Amino acid sequence: MVTKSGTQALPAPSRGRVIGREIWHSTRPILFVFALWELAGRSGIVHQALFPPFSTVALRLYELGQRGLLFVDLAWSLYRLIVGVALGILLGTAFGILMGASKKIEVWMLPILDFFLSIPGVAIYPVVVLLFGLSNQAIIVTLAFEAALTVMMNTWTGVRSVPRILIDAARSMGASFRTLFYRVMLPGSLAFIVTGYRLAFTRAWRILVATELMGGLGFGLGFRIQQGRQFFDAALVLAGVLVIAIIGVITERTLLRWVEARTVERWGTVT
Amino acid sequence: MAEKLKVVGLSKTYLVDQGTPYAKEIPALENVTLTVSSGEFVTIIGPSGCGKSTFLMIVAGLIPKTTGEIFIDGRPVTGPGLDRGVVFQEFALFPWMTVEENICFGLEMKGIPRKERQEIARRYIDLVGLRGFEYAYPFRLSGGMKQRVAVARALAYEPAVLLMDEPFGQLDAQTRGQLQKMLNDIWERTRTTVLFVTHNIREAIYLADRVVVFSERPGRVVEEVVVDLPRPRDPWSERFFTYQRKVADALGGEQAGFF
Ligand SMILES: Nc1ncnc2c1ncn2[C@@H]1O[C@H](COP(=O)(O)OP(=O)(O)O)[C@@H](O)[C@H]1O
Ligand SMILES: [Mg+2]
Numbered sequence: 415m416v417t418k419s420g421t422q423a424l425p426a427p428s429r430g431r432v433i434g435r436e437i438w439h440s441t442r443p444i445l446f447v448f449a450l451w452e453l454a455g456r457s458g459i460v461h462q463a464l465f466p467p468f469s470t471v472a473l474r475l476y477e478l479g480q481r482g483l484l485f486v487d488l489a490w491s492l493y494r495l496i497v498g499v500a501l502g503i504l505l506g507t508a509f510g511i512l513m514g515a516s517k518k519i520e521v522w523m524l525p526i527l528d529f530f531l532s533i534p535g536v537a538i539y540p541v542v543v544l545l546f547g548l549s550n551q552a553i554i555v556t557l558a559f560e561a562a563l564t565v566m567m568n569t570w571t572g573v574r575s576v577p578r579i580l581i582d583a584a585r586s587m588g589a590s591f592r593t594l595f596y597r598v599m600l601p602g603s604l605a606f607i608v609t610g611y612r613l614a615f616t617r618a619w620r621i622l623v624a625t626e627l628m629g630g631l632g633f634g635l636g637f638r639i640q641q642g643r644q645f646f647d648a649a650l651v652l653a654g655v656l657v658i659a660i661i662g663v664i665t666e667r668t669l670l671r672w673v674e675a676r677t678v679e680r681w682g683t684v685t
Numbered sequence: 686m687a688e689k690l691k692v693v694g695l696s697k698t699y700l701v702d703q704g705t706p707y708a709k710e711i712p713a714l715e716n717v718t719l720t721v722s723s724g725e726f727v728t729i730i731g732p733s734g735c736g737k738s739t740f741l742m743i744v745a746g747l748i749p750k751t752t753g754e755i756f757i758d759g760r761p762v763t764g765p766g767l768d769r770g771v772v773f774q775e776f777a778l779f780p781w782m783t784v785e786e787n788i789c790f791g792l793e794m795k796g797i798p799r800k801e802r803q804e805i806a807r808r809y810i811d812l813v814g815l816r817g818f819e820y821a822y823p824f825r826l827s828g829g830m831k832q833r834v835a836v837a838r839a840l841a842y843e844p845a846v847l848l849m850d851e852p853f854g855q856l857d858a859q860t861r862g863q864l865q866k867m868l869n870d871i872w873e874r875t876r877t878t879v880l881f882v883t884h885n886i887r888e889a890i891y892l893a894d895r896v897v898v899f900s901e902r903p904g905r906v907v908e909e910v911v912v913d914l915p916r917p918r919d920p921w922s923e924r925f926f927t928y929q930r931k932v933a934d935a936l937g938g939e940q941a942g943f944f
Contacts, residue, residue, distance in 0.1 A: 582747050583777035587791040587842070588767045597790070601781040681781045682824030 440667075466649045471656060474649040483638075488657065490633040491622060498554040499618045502561025503611060510566040510610075511599055514573025515591075527566060535560035535621040539628070553625050560621055561614035568610025572603025605678040612670045619662055688759075689878040690721040690744070690846050695753030696903075697739050712903040713739045717753070719897060719906065721846070724876040728889040730932065731899025732941070737882045740904065741850045744880065745771045757845055767795055770839030772849040776831040778823040784810065784834050785819040791842040809837040812871060829860035836868070840877070849881045853888065865891055869917055886936075886943065890928045891918050898935040908935040 448468045454460075455467025462470070478484035513523045539556045546552035576599055584598045600607075626636025635654050642650030678684045697714040701707075713736040721727050731737050742748045744755055746765035755762040757769070770791075778787050788806040797805070810819055813833040823831055832852055839847055853861045865888060872879060872892075883889050889896045890912055898908040910931055914924060933943040 577775075577777075579773055579775050579777045580779060582742075583771070583773065583779070584790070585747060585765045586745055586769065586771040588765060588794045593794070598779070601779075604781075677781070681822050683780050 463646070464648050466652065471649050471652045475653040475656060478650075478653060484657070487633050487635050487638045487654075488661070490631075491626065491635045492661070494550060494553045494557065494634070495615075495618060495622050498557025498622070499561045499614055501554070501558035502563075502614055502618070503565050505558070506562040506565025506610070506614070507569050507607060509562070510569025510607075511573055511595060511603070513566065513570045514576075514603070515595065515599060520570075524570075527563065527570075530559075531563050531567065535617060536624045539621070539625050548629075548631065550631070553622065553631075556625060557618040557622060561618050564614040564617055565607070565610040568606050568613065569603060572606025572610075573599050575606065576602035601677075601681075602683075605674075605684045608670060608674055608678065611673075612666065615665055615670070616662070619658075619665075623658055687723040688720055689723040689725070689757065690719075690880065691754075691756040691759075692717060692719045692744065693754045693756075694718055695740070695743065695750055695755065697736065697743060697748075697751045714743075715903040715905050717904065717906055721878055721880055723878055726872055726879045726881065726892055726894045727897060728881045728883055728893040728895075729897045729899060730883055730886065730889045730936065731904060732901055732936065733884060735899045735902045736904030737884075737899060738850050740899075741771075741848050741880065741882050744846075745769055745848050747771075767791065767842055768845045770842065770844035770847045772832070772835050772839050772847070772852045774851040774854050776823075776828070776835050776855075778831055778834055778838075780823050783820045783822055784815060784826075787823070787834055788838045788841050791838060795842045797842075805841055806837075809841045812840070813837045813867065827860075828856050829864060832856065832864060833867070836864075836871075840871070840875075845878060847877050847879045849879065851882055851884065854883070854885075861888075866917070868892065873916055886929055886932050887920060889932060890914075890925060891920055896928075896932055898932060910935070 452468040455462060455465055455470070466474075475484070509523065513520045513527075535556060538559055539552070542552045542556050542559075546555060580598055580602060581594060584594055589597070622634075623636040623639075626634040627640050629637065629640055631637055635658055639651050639654035642648070642654060674684070695714055695717045696712070699711040699713055701709050701711060717740060719727075729737055729740065739748065743750045744762070746762055746769070762769075779790065782790065785803070785806050788809055789802045792802040792805055807819070810816060813836055815830060815833055815837070818826065818830065823834070826834070836852070853864050856864065869892060871877075879892075881889075881892060893912050896910040896912060897906055898910070899905065900907045910928065912928055914922075914928070918925060933939075936943045938944075
């Protein structure tokens with residue numbers, strides 16, 4: 415193909431090929447780690463019962479899947495994660511924007527936010543358990559709490575980063591506070607907000623597994639790992655960890671990337 | 686001609702670092718009185734930092750005044766509103782809206798129904814020569830194109846007065862010239878009332894019916910020069926040059942750096 419200026423244009427690769435290559439590039443290093451794991455497991459440095467190779471764990475995972483137990487655990491964990499983070503996102507976004515938009519609210523909320531942010535999420539859990547018992551609610555509340563704080567902090571930073579001149583432009587056209595909120599502050603801070611959601615997911619996911627590990631509940635990936643440890647079932651422990659990692663990567667890579675590609679990247683507000 | 690905009694005894698003092706030992710008062714404007722007639726194009730020129738933007742933003746209702754009165758069509762101005770359109774030096778387009786959506790924003794605030802909004806937006810996109818860019822996001826546009834959109838956005842909802850704060854100050858010389866020509870064309874056709882801030886003498890004379898010269902900070906009106914030249918103006922004519930000299934002298938002449 416020859417373009418107007420006479421230079422040779424490179425043939426454009428097909429969309430499928432581009433996506434395929436992207437997937438290959440991001441999975442290649444992981445496969446390499448699995449291979450190392452397999453070798454280490456078989457080398458006999460550590461007894462196979464304590465550190466089984468990848469193939470044994472994969473087989474165990476397959477068994478768990480066949481019995482259906484894996485999916486029950488997964489469903490429980492995801493249920494807690496999604497409900498907790500969703501609650502946290504709703505509250506965190508609303509309060510974060512209010513805090514960024516109003517100096518009065520900021521003066522009151524910021525010290526409180528700083529105070530709670532300094533407490534690790536897992537340390538909140540025992541307190542919540544005192545109120546809710548060892549229950550689903552306790553986990554969900556803990557996750558919502560952590561997610562809300564994280565989202566609030568990022569949203570607040572985002573709103574303050576919205577250029578003054580854009581707020582002025584909207585005001586000059588008679589925009590009400592409501593309009594400013596939805597049409598200027600929210601989209602203007604979206605890059606930060608999405609980063610906040612992403613962080614909230616990651617943190618909530620860690621806390622979820624930690625709280626499940628503390629036991630008491632009959633299902634959940636963390637619970638299953640804990641059970642594996644009690645019965646010296648190393649393959650079960652590692653299988654649980656593997657699923658946790660895979661789920662983490664999938665939420666990060668698909669859900670949130672999708673949101674970003676459709677908003678802030680289209681607007682050129684992030685590159 | 687009817688008075689469109691009337692500013693009486695406007696003063697502004699900025700208070701900085703309040704509540705600290707460094708608290709200070711910065712007088713930015715001192716007793717400015719200015720009247721703009723309906724359909725008149727007035728430019729304000731003055732040295733950098735003399736309070737031009739402050740003046741325009743107070744008229745826009747975006748920053749509070751210290752003393753004085755502002756009237757549009759006899760009604761006192763208390764805050765921002767759709768009776769004034771503002772074009773900022775920094776373009777100030779919403780990055781998350783396409784060209785068309787940016788222009789529709791003001792129309793929406795005015796309560797115009799969706800279908801009509803789109804028709805009006807299209808008309809103004811044509812007016813500023815951006816047909817084909819309706820769905821482009823601002824980051825894909827050059828500086829000149831962005832400012833065309835901003836002009837269209839401010840004109841589209843038909844404000845009584847158009848306020849422009851050094852709108853072409855960030856553009857290269859040629860683009861700047863093109864936009865000056867475009868603005869002159871649009872103004873000749875629409876005869877909107879315009880208050881235009883600049884620190885460029887040639888721009889001021891090329892566009893204005895009347896050039897208002899501000900002093901150093903705190904800004905005061907030191908001279909008003911009525912430009913009596915047929916439009917579009919010939920910037921190489923003898924008379925254009927005479928006006929240039931007159932405004933430069935009012936600004937302090939060659940000693941002040943105007944030549
Ligand atoms: N928000 C502010 N707080 C304190 N001083 C300000 C503020 N804005 C402008 N000033 C001061 O007021 C003066 C006039 O500023 P400005 O109106 O931007 O001038 P111009 O547009 O003519 O260059 C300057 O000395 C500037 O430093
Ligand atoms: Mg200025």
